Amino acid sequence: MSIDTAPDTSTDVHAIVDEQLRRTRQRYTLGRRQLVELLQSSDRPVTIPELLEHGAVQSQSSLYRNLAILEQCGAVHRIASTDDVARYELTEELSEHHHHVVCAICGRIDDVVLAPAIERALAEAAQEAKDQRDFDVDSHRLELVGTCASCS
Numbered sequence: 001m002s003i004d005t006a007p008d009t010s011t012d013v014h015a016i017v018d019e020q021l022r023r024t025r026q027r028y029t030l031g032r033r034q035l036v037e038l039l040q041s042s043d044r045p046v047t048i049p050e051l052l053e054h055g056a057v058q059s060q061s062s063l064y065r066n067l068a069i070l071e072q073c074g075a076v077h078r079i080a081s082t083d084d085v086a087r088y089e090l091t092e093e094l095s096e097h098h099h100h101v102v103c104a105i106c107g108r109i110d111d112v113v114l115a116p117a118i119e120r121a122l123a124e125a126a127q128e129a130k131d132q133r134d135f136d137v138d139s140h141r142l143e144l145v146g147t148c149a150s151c152s
């Protein structure tokens, strides 16, 4: 085994999405595959106009429908922002665990990966929720709201 060869994660992503779509009796069409690739290449959640701008070759109505289907099958996560414009990203099953910084002025969202010590503290928060409310935490999301570089 060569250590120089990184695992081909993009093939894995497409195989998982294909399986997720099959489970909801949908097909992995070229348009959906292209959306998954566009979302995969972005380092932040993107809006529909941004997807069209970055080369999504499909009508706006197909784009909405394809995103809704990808959301339904668990491949894509829709995020509301401070500007009421929805943004989309691949779910963590297809990407990696991360959090978001949200601009209160323009609504831009960027991904942030937090240090392991902070993730451990968040896991402890889940245990506290369990102790206080007998609530089983499955996952967590952290949104840090503030001002982005271009708005400050």
Ligand SMILES: [Zn+2]
Binding pocket: 103, 104, 105, 106, 107, 108, 147, 148, 149, 150, 151
């Ligand atoms: Zn901003």
Ligand SMILES: [Zn+2]
Binding pocket: 097, 098, 099, 114, 119, 122, 140
């Ligand atoms: Zn986390």
